[in-house]
Structure formats: C-alpha cells, structure tokens
Amino acid sequence: MSSDIRFTDFKSDKQPTWCPGCGDFGTMNGMMKALAETGNDPDNTFVVAGIGCSGKIGTYMHSYALHGVHGRALPVGTGVKLARPDIEVMVAGGDGDGYSIGAGHFVHAVRRNVDMTYVVMDNRIYGLTKGQASPTSREDFETSTSPEGPKQPPVNPHALALASGATFIAQSFSSDALRHQEIVQQAVEHDGFGFVNVYSPCVTFNDVDTYDYFRDSLVDLKETDHDPSSREDAKDVILDSEQEHQGVIYQDEESVPYHEQHGVDEDMSVIPDGAPEGATDLVREFY
Amino acid sequence: MAADFNWAVGGEAGDGIDSTGKIFAQALSRAGRHVFTSKDFASRIRGGYTAYKVRTSVDKVQSVVDRLDVLIALTPRTIEENLDELHEGSVIIYDGERTTMQDVEIPGEMIGIDVPLKRLAEEAGGAIMRNVVALGAACEVADFPIENLDSALEKRFKDKGQKLVDNNKEAARAGQSYVADEFDHEFDYDLETTDEDYVLLNGDEAIGMGAIAAGCRFYAGYPITPATDVMTYLTGRIEQYGGHVVQAEDELSAINMALGAARGGARSMTATSGPGIDLMTETFGLIATSETPLVICNVMRSGPSTGMPTKQEQGDLNQMLYGGHGEVPRFVLAPTTIAECFWKTVEAFNLAEKYQLPVYITADLSMAVTEQTFTPDTFDMDAVEIDRGFVVDESTIDDHMSESGGFQPHEITEDGISPRAFPGTADGAHMSTGLEHDEQGRRTEDTEMRVEQVDKRNRKVETAREREDFAPREFGDEDADTLVITWGSNEGALAEAVEFLDDEGISVRVLSVPYIFPRPDLSEDVAAAENVVVVECNEQGQFADLVEHDVLERVDRINKYNGVRFKADELAADIRATLAAEVEA
Numbered sequence: 001m002s003s004d005i006r007f008t009d010f011k012s013d014k015q016p017t018w019c020p021g022c023g024d025f026g027t028m029n030g031m032m033k034a035l036a037e038t039g040n041d042p043d044n045t046f047v048v049a050g051i052g053c054s055g056k057i058g059t060y061m062h063s064y065a066l067h068g069v070h071g072r073a074l075p076v077g078t079g080v081k082l083a084r085p086d087i088e089v090m091v092a093g094g095d096g097d098g099y100s101i102g103a104g105h106f107v108h109a110v111r112r113n114v115d116m117t118y119v120v121m122d123n124r125i126y127g128l129t130k131g132q133a134s135p136t137s138r139e140d141f142e143t144s145t146s147p148e149g150p151k152q153p154p155v156n157p158h159a160l161a162l163a164s165g166a167t168f169i170a171q172s173f174s175s176d177a178l179r180h181q182e183i184v185q186q187a188v189e190h191d192g193f194g195f196v197n198v199y200s201p202c203v204t205f206n207d208v209d210t211y212d213y214f215r216d217s218l219v220d221l222k223e224t225d226h227d228p229s230s231r232e233d234a235k236d237v238i239l240d241s242e243q244e245h246q247g248v249i250y251q252d253e254e255s256v257p258y259h260e261q262h263g264v265d266e267d268m269s270v271i272p273d274g275a276p277e278g279a280t281d282l283v284r285e286f287y
Numbered sequence: 288m289a290a291d292f293n294w295a296v297g298g299e300a301g302d303g304i305d306s307t308g309k310i311f312a313q314a315l316s317r318a319g320r321h322v323f324t325s326k327d328f329a330s331r332i333r334g335g336y337t338a339y340k341v342r343t344s345v346d347k348v349q350s351v352v353d354r355l356d357v358l359i360a361l362t363p364r365t366i367e368e369n370l371d372e373l374h375e376g377s378v379i380i381y382d383g384e385r386t387t388m389q390d391v392e393i394p395g396e397m398i399g400i401d402v403p404l405k406r407l408a409e410e411a412g413g414a415i416m417r418n419v420v421a422l423g424a425a426c427e428v429a430d431f432p433i434e435n436l437d438s439a440l441e442k443r444f445k446d447k448g449q450k451l452v453d454n455n456k457e458a459a460r461a462g463q464s465y466v467a468d469e470f471d472h473e474f475d476y477d478l479e480t481t482d483e484d485y486v487l488l489n490g491d492e493a494i495g496m497g498a499i500a501a502g503c504r505f506y507a508g509y510p511i512t513p514a515t516d517v518m519t520y521l522t523g524r525i526e527q528y529g530g531h532v533v534q535a536e537d538e539l540s541a542i543n544m545a546l547g548a549a550r551g552g553a554r555s556m557t558a559t560s561g562p563g564i565d566l567m568t569e570t571f572g573l574i575a576t577s578e579t580p581l582v583i584c585n586v587m588r589s590g591p592s593t594g595m596p597t598k599q600e601q602g603d604l605n606q607m608l609y610g611g612h613g614e615v616p617r618f619v620l621a622p623t624t625i626a627e628c629f630w631k632t633v634e635a636f637n638l639a640e641k642y643q644l645p646v647y648i649t650a651d652l653s654m655a656v657t658e659q660t661f662t663p664d665t666f667d668m669d670a671v672e673i674d675r676g677f678v679v680d681e682s683t684i685d686d687h688m689s690e691s692g693g694f695q696p697h698e699i700t701e702d703g704i705s706p707r708a709f710p711g712t713a714d715g716a717h718m719s720t721g722l723e724h725d726e727q728g729r730r731t732e733d734t735e736m737r738v739e740q741v742d743k744r745n746r747k748v749e750t751a752r753e754r755e756d757f758a759p760r761e762f763g764d765e766d767a768d769t770l771v772i773t774w775g776s777n778e779g780a781l782a783e784a785v786e787f788l789d790d791e792g793i794s795v796r797v798l799s800v801p802y803i804f805p806r807p808d809l810s811e812d813v814a815a816a817e818n819v820v821v822v823e824c825n826e827q828g829q830f831a832d833l834v835e836h837d838v839l840e841r842v843d844r845i846n847k848y849n850g851v852r853f854k855a856d857e858l859a860a861d862i863r864a865t866l867a868a869e870v871e872a
Contacts, residue, residue, distance in 0.1 A: 013691065013693075014729060043710075043713050043714065043715060044710070045716075046551070046710050059718060059720075059729060059730055062716055063716050064710040064715070064717065065716075065718040066546075066547070066550050066719045066720070067719070067722065068543065068546075068570075069543065069569055069573050069721065071539075072540070072569075075539070075540040075543035075544045075547065076543045076544070076550070077547060078544050078547060079505065079543065079544035079547020079555070080547040080550055082533065082547075083504065083505050083549075083552065083553035084551035084553075084710055087551065105536065105539075108536040108540065264531045266529045268530065268548065268552070268554075269551060269552025269553055269711075271502035271554060271675075274671050274672065274673055275501075275502075275669070275671035276502065276528045278528075279500050279528070279668040279671070280668045282499060282500070282524065282666075282668075283663050284663070286486035286487055286488045286492070287442075287486055287663075
C-alpha cells in the first residue's frame with residue numbers, strides 16, 4: 001500500500017450519469033476523501049452498492065466492488081468484512097434500497113455491529129424510476145404514485161438505528177463538503193457499524209427537500225451542547241420533528257465490533273491445498 | 288445377505304425418542320454392525336407421533352424396509368402407526384403402568400413385553416431414564432450384549448459426569464434383568480457383533496464435514512427443516528478450522544452474506560430447503576453473472592409452499608435448473624448416498640471455483656436425517672483435493688490488464704474461464720455486477736460485448752463437460768434389457784430392490800446419476816435398452832423429463848440475445864442461412 005494515496009485514486013474512468021447538480025456527486029467525493037484520509041487505497045477497499053441512482057456509485061468509484069441486488073447491500077458487506085477483516089468495507093445505497101426493500105437487513109446489520117461503514121444517500125424520492133414516493137418522503141409529498149402524498153409518516157432511520165442498538169449514528173449533507181467528509185471519516189474510523197444518513201438532494205424529482213431547504217434548516221450538532229456519547233441526547237435529537245440536524249448523533253465509545261465479539265480475525269481467502277490439518281478428528285467424532 | 292433386524296422406538300414429540308434411538312443405533316455401530324436409521328416425525332415440538340427406526344445387519348444396509356421386529360411403544364398411537372410393519376412374532380415393549388398404556392391391546396399374533404419402565408428407572412436414579420430401561424429390555428429380547436449399549440451411553444453422557452453414566456448403565460441392566468426374569472419366552476434374534484469399526488452419520492453431517500474438508504470458511508444460513516443440521520453441525524466446528532457461521536435474518540441475507548464472503552476470496556456456502564431457495568433465487572443471477580464461486584445446498588422437502596415440511600420429496604429439480612429470470616449457467620450435483628454427500632460437497636467447492644459459478648448440491652429429507660454406517664476410510668481426508676481454479680496474484684496479474692490498465696475479471700477466453708483477483712491484490716481493483724458488463728466488469732449495453740459475455744459464460748459449461756467426469760454410477764446386470772435410471776437418495780433402496788428382483792429372476796441394469804447439470808449423456812444407454820424406467824420421489828417426473836429431452840430429435844435454432852428484437856429482413860436472412868446449412872449437411 002502506498003502512502004501517497006489521493007482521493008482521486010478512488011475515481012474510476014467512467015463518467016457519472018447522475019443529473020447535473022445531483023447530491024450524489026458531493027456524497028461520493030466525501031466518501032472518497034474519507035477513505036483516502038484514513039489511509040486506505042483502492043486495492044484494500046471493498047465498496048458494496050445497492051440499486052438505484054445511488055447504486056451507480058460502484059461504477060464511478062475505483063476499488064474492489066460489488067454492485068448487488070436491490071436492498072441486499074448490507075448482507076454482502078457483512079460477508080466481505082467477516083471473510084476479510086483486513087479489507088476496508090464501505091456500503092452505499094439510497095433511501096429506497098436501505099429503508100424500504102432492505103429495511104429488514106438494516107435493523108440486523110445495526111445489531112451485528114460489523115466494523116464497516118454504511119452511507120445512505122437519502123434524497124427522499126425514487127429518482128431512477130422517475131419520481132415515486134420513497135420511505136423517507138414527507139407525508140404530503142405529491143408524486144405520480146401518491147397524488148395526494150403517501151399519507152403515512154416517513155421512516156425515521158436514526159430512530160430505527162438507535163432502537164436496534166446502533167453504536168454510531170450520524171447525519172450529513174452532501175453539499176456541506178467538509179463536514180460531510182469529516183462525518184463519513186468518523187464513521188470509517190469507528191470501531192463497529194458506522195451509519196451515516198446523507199441528505200443528497202435530487203434536483204430533478206424533489207422540489208421540496210432541496211439544497212436551499214437543507215442549507216436553511218440544518219443545525220450542526222457540533223455547534224450545540226449535544227453530547228454524542230449520550231443515548232438520551234441522541235434520542236432527543238432523533239425524535240425532534242421540528243428541527244433537521246447534521247453531525248454525529250450518537251457514538252458508543254465502548255463499541256465492541258462483531259469480529260471481536262466472535263473472534264473472527266482470519267483472512268479466510270487463504271486455505272491449504274488439501275483438507276485442513278486435523279480434519280480426521282471430524283471423522284472420529286462419528287465413532 | 289445376513290438376516291437384518293428392524294427395531295424402532297416411538298412416542299410423542301418430547302418423549303426423547305430421537306436420542307433414545309440414536310443411542311441404540313450407536314451401540315449397534317460400535318458393536319461392528321451396519322446400521323441404517325430413519326425417522327417418522329412431525330413439525331411440532333410436543334405431542335403427536337414420532338419414531339426413530341433402526342435397521343441393522345452384519346452386512347451393509349442401505350435402505351429401510353416395511354418390517355418391524357421389535358418396537359418400543361411409549362404411546363398407543365405408536366402401535367397403531369406401525370401395524371402394517373409389525374408381523375407375527377414381533378415384540379412390543381411397553382410400560383403397562385403408564386396411564387395411557389394401561390388399556391393398550393397387543394394384537395394376538397404379537398408378543399407384548401410389559402416392563403415397568405418408569406418404576407425401574409426411578410429405582411436406578413430417575414424417571415428420565417425410562418427409555419434407557421427400555422433399551423436394556425430390547426438388548427435382552429434381541430440377544431445383544433449390553434456392554435455395547437454401555438459404550439453408547441458413555442459417549443452420550445460422559446460430558447455430564449460419571450455418575451449419570453453409571454445410573455444409565457444401571458437403568459439399562461434393570462430393564463434387561465426384568466425381561467430375563469419375568470419372561471421365559473425364547474426370542475429368535477441374535478445380534479452378533481463383529482470387530483469392524485464404523486462411523487455413523489447422516490447426510491447433513493456429511494455435507495457439513497465435506498464443507499470443512501473442502502476449506503469452506505464461511506457459512507451463512509437461516510434455520511429450516513431439514514437443512515438446519517448442516518448449520519448446527521458447522522457451528523462450533525468450522526471455527527476450529529478458521530471459519531465462521533452466521534445465522535442471518537432471512538435467506539435473502541444468508542445468500543448475500545455468502546456471496547460477499549466469496550467475493551472476499553473465501554470458500555463460502557449456504558444451505559436451505561425449497562422455500563429458502565425461492566428467496567435465494569433473487570440473488571442467483573447476480574452470483575452467476577458476477578462469476579462468483581458459491582456452493583448452495585438444498586436439502587429438499589415436500590412442497591409446494593410450506594407443503595409437508597417433515598416429509599420426503601425430490602420436487603425441486605426444475606427450480607434449481609431453471610430458477611431465476613434470464614439465462615445463466617449453474618451446476619447441480621445430487622449425491623446419491625450419505626458418503627457421497629461428503630465427496631460431492633468437496634467436488635462442489637472445486638467446481639464452483641474452477642468454473643466460477645454457483646453450484647447447487649442437493650440432498651433430500653430422507654438422506655439428511657438418515658444415519659448410516661461407513662468404514663472410517665470412506666472419508667479419507669488425505670484424499671481430499673483442492674483446486675481453486677484461475678486465481679492471479681501480484682506476479683501474474685499484469686497479463687490480464689486492459690489496454691487502459693484495468694484488471695479484467697471477465698476476460699474473454701477460449702475456455703470461458705477468466706482470472707480472479709482477491710481483494711487486497713495490488714492493481715486488481717474491479718467491480719462485479721449483475722449488470723451486463725465488459726471484460727473489466729464495467730456496465731455495458733454494447734450488443735457485441737453482451738453476446739461475447741453470454742457466450743463466454745456458457746463456454747464454461749462446455750469446458751467442464753470436456754474436463755470433468757460426470758459419469759453415473761452403474762450396478763445390476765449390465766446386459767439386462769431393462770434400464771432403471773434414478774438420481775439422488777433413491778440409490779440405496781434401488782440397490783436392495785435389485786437384489787429382491789434378482790431373487791425372482793428379474794434382472795435390471797441401474798444407472799444412478801449424481802450430476803443433474805452438466806449431466807452424463809445417457810442417450811446410448813436409453814437406446815440400447817428395451818424398457819427404460821426413471822425412478823424419482825416426485826409426481827411429475829422431473830428427471831424423467833430430462834432423460835426424454837436428451838434423446839429427442841434436435842431442431843435447428845435461431846437465437847438472438849444481444850438486447851435487440853428480431854427484425855423482419857434479418858430474420859428472413861437467418862432462416863435462409865439455416866436452410867442452406869441444412870441442405871449442405
């Protein structure tokens with residue numbers, strides 16, 4: 001691994017087909033910078049991407065990667081990390097991928113606390129299918145499949161994470177480049193499952209949750225007396241329906257990641273040429 | 288063949304039937320006798336009817352039969368359920384003091400042995416040992432040396448202390464002496480012992496052991512009957528060989544975890560049954576198009592839907608062969624014996640990595656929960672060979688770069704097999720995807736590259752046909768006019784059935800097929816036979832359809848798969864060309 005890795009090393013030679021101005025550009029840049037800043041390089045990094053506009057990130061980044069099935073990115077990341085504790089694993093997907101079709105996996109990935117980073121590019125809309133309500137769309141957000149709005153409350157991913165025993169919960173905004181990078185970096189460095197929901201505006205299909213909206217309404221937790229090590233503080237921020245926040249909402253400093261809990265620390269790609277030593281003991285057990 | 292002896296213990300779920308039966312089977316195996324076990328069980332934790340049956344002989348036994356010589360009946364229903372198998376002179380051991388058994392009627396032609404199981408167990412140290420009292424009684428009836436039972440009791444209880452072992456031995460002797468003292472009937476059973484060493488295991492255990500032997504390090508699964516035993520076997524064992532088991536939240540997650548581990552370079556596996564395969568099919572195409580080596584074990588049970596979860600069926604063949612949208616190659620192996628469950632699992636891992644595709648290994652409920660004895664060298668670990676296929680490292684990766692310097696995990700090659708680079712390999716970074724892709728794994732809709740990639744993936748199957756031996760196993764009379772073909776777990780029953788038929792002067796030739804895809808070409812065998820019968824445990828004859836398909840007349844085909852519809856003028860030209868080729872031929 002060379003020591004002079006720049007974030008552009010994580011860029012592939014494919015030009016993104018995201019709409020000009022899409023929040024995903026900023027989200028991806030921050031991810032690449034966070035990876036480079038934490039001493040990773042493309043050959044020891046594995047990116048798992050879901051399906052949707054956000055899922056294209058695997059194509060635009062340069063690293064080992066899997067662009068998987070809709071909603072299943074977290075299980076794939078879990079498998080990669082457990083088999084290869086030496087590899088940096090980053091999972092990325094959208095709000096539909098993570099909180100709708102993949103919601104079940106999200107809860108359990110949080111519980112397992114595998115040492116990887118999960119970045120959700122949340123634009124509160126289904127973009128690639130041209131503008132339907134997503135699980136984080138507002139109750140009254142009108143779309144082609146919800147002409148009067150979904151009439152159901154949006155999923156609160158941070159609350160879901162906290163209730164599932166998360167050890168790192170954060171919120172960032174793709175256009176606040178420095179803070180976004182800083183927050184993702186903290187998630188990468190966290191010893192366990194680092195979850196970052198990123199407001200990554202869709203400029204084509206969402207005219208409510210816009211850059212201007214987030215710029216005007218976000219309060220940075222860094223500038224408040226919020227204590228990220230306190231679950232109580234985290235709960236207050238998460239359940240505050242009046243105010244949008246960015247920053248690290250919760251971090252358990254005592255987090256024990258999955259591989260330590262379960263003693264999984266070997267590079268599983270290396271195996272002997274024949275049956276493992278001592279395998280005959282397995283036969284003897286059946287006497 | 289030496290006389291076989293058929294024994295069973297039955298009662299309600301929760302009566303400890305399974306462990307009682309297992310102890311007796313173990314005692315027989317340790318006494319150098321061959322054993323073949325089977326279970327009648329229901330999908331419930333308490334109540335109902337459940338039984339554990341043991342067939343034993345000094346010769347090899349590889350099937351169940353419809354006959355029961357000695358039955359330990361803890362409930363009246365156990366007798367009712369087995370009336371068809373019991374015969375004149377069959378012995379029924381029961382506890383007449385048990386409330387539910389007080390009024391039980393033993394059919395006149397059978398011999399009832401009323402033993403106060405609970406009372407004798409209490410005297411030996413606890414009512415919980417009543418089944419062991421019954422085992423002691425069974426030893427006396429069958430003239431089976433009780434020391435062999437001691438050995439099995441030691442294996443079963445040694446972790447819980449010598450006191451418990453001794454109490455159990457005493458309980459067994461109480462049952463034995465009671466029968467010897469109270470009944471002067473001469474039973475004509477004689478379970479002789481031999482000096483042979485045997486191991487006793489079921490299909491799920493053989494698959495699990497095969498996985499560890501093959502270097503499988505990662506297993507993710509979700510509990511489901513009858514595949515759960517693969518997972519319970521691996522748990523606590525695979526860790527000793529550097530591996531890990533994850534219980535996933537569902538089968539969707541399980542297969543994606545296994546896929547992730549495989550992308551990381553680990554030999555990786557999941558096991559499930561039909562309903563789980565339904566869910567896993569979602570990810571199947573991704574595994575195949577990303578050319579990821581993965582072993583998927585399907586222990587079939589009776590479907591469709593929830594079906595009969597604790598009953599036998601071989602109904603998932605078409606699901607495994609054709610499941611999933613689009614067209615992708617996959618291999619399907621179906622071991623025909625418990626020993627083959629071990630070896631075919633090893634082979635499945637090698638095939639998966641050599642050809643970089645998903646490999647199904649399928650057993651069925653009967654084989655999964657059936658235990659059978661084998662000599663230990665059947666599972667000779669020194670004979671296990673590992674072939675990881677085409678993997679590049681830092682020193683060889685340079686030969687597989689594109690002009691622009693990107694690694695090519697889907698390089699177009701003559702044999703269809705491309706290089707693999709595990710994460711961490713310098714300059715090997717690449718994406719794998721379910722999208723159609725170019726040689727570097729980057730998304731493409733280029734019509735020519737699409738066709739090249741499809742053809743490349745399919746070429747791997749042709750390469751495997753050339754390089755591997757997918758032969759069936761043959762037995763019976765090779766010159767017989769009648770050919771019987773079967774697949775999967777029916778082999779044992781068929782092998783013994785052939786002996787029955789032979790006694791009646793009917794000779795048959797049998798081909799037992801463990802490879803469903805790619806499969807052996809049986810067309811000449813079919814053509815040479817006068818009668819062809821395909822035996823399988825399903826209603827529609829899914830394998831019979833394949834055999835018929837393989838001997839059908841071939842038609843010319845025009846196929847288009849570059850992503851563009853047929854065009855009239857192009858199609859006319861294609862048909863013209865096909866006809867011209869026909870004329871030339």
